[in-house]
Amino acid sequence: MKVQFAEISETGNHYEITENSWFPDKAIRRCAPIRACLQLVRENDSTVTLEGRLQTGVRFVCDRCLTAYDLPVDVRMRLILEYVEESLLPLQETGDAAAGPETLDVIMLAEPAVDLGDILRQQIFLSLPLKHLCRQDCRGLCPRCGTDLNVKTCNCLDQDDRSPFAVLKKLKKS
Ligand SMILES: [Zn+2]
Ligand SMILES: [Zn+2]
Incomplete structure (x- = not known):
């Protein structure tokens, strides 16, 4: 799914992606079909803007x-893709990139081509939460008996002599 900058028009190329060859199956388990639409616009020879949306679902434990x-995934993205010759990269990084009122994510590319699969993979990883909770207030399993709370x-907590209350009782006795 590599698109050369030269293939991208100034009025925009539209891509509908439903195939899943790019999906990081080894890292994440997918549980819903993929629906992605991406719009690429060539601003100049070294800059392409990308707008799009990716919808699917992933299964976590x-x-x-x-x-x-199952966690529904719905990512909206607006990115600037910049082709930067390798020798110029350090200069670009130290230069003060004046951020406008609306900051867009800028992705530096080492060649004037965009791999749509790479972009989608990156975006899906960025969108996933670090903690996996079936719901915000999940009470979890009892560490003693394994009951799904x-x-x-x-009744483990009542009997647990490591509980804060048990410690208080002991302190009182001594
Ligand atoms: Zn849970
Ligand atoms: Zn228990």
């Missing part, structure tokens, strides 16, 4: 209760 759950409660 909750960090707390270990239940599998979302479903029912157990």
Whole structure:
């Protein structure tokens, strides 16, 4: 899915992507079809803007209760793709890039071509949460008996002599 800058028109090329060869299957488990639409516009020989949306779904296992759950993915992106000759890269980085009121993500490319698969992979990873929770207030599993505390409660906490209350009792006794 590599598109050369020279193939991109100044009025814009539109891409509808439903195939999944680019999807990082080894890292993330997909549970919904892929729907992506991308619009590429050539601003000049070294700059292309990309706007688009990627929709799919991924399956995670909750960090707390270990239940599998599906997370819908809906990423909207606006990127500037800059082809920068390798020898110029350090200069570009130290130069003061005046950020306008609306900052766009700039991606530097080492050749005047954009790999749509690379972009989609990058965007999906950026969009995923670091913590995987089936819901914000998931209560998780009891560390003692393994009961899913979302479903029912157990009595372990009452009997747990490591609980803060047990410590207080001991302090009182001594
Ligand atoms: Zn959970
Ligand atoms: Zn328990």
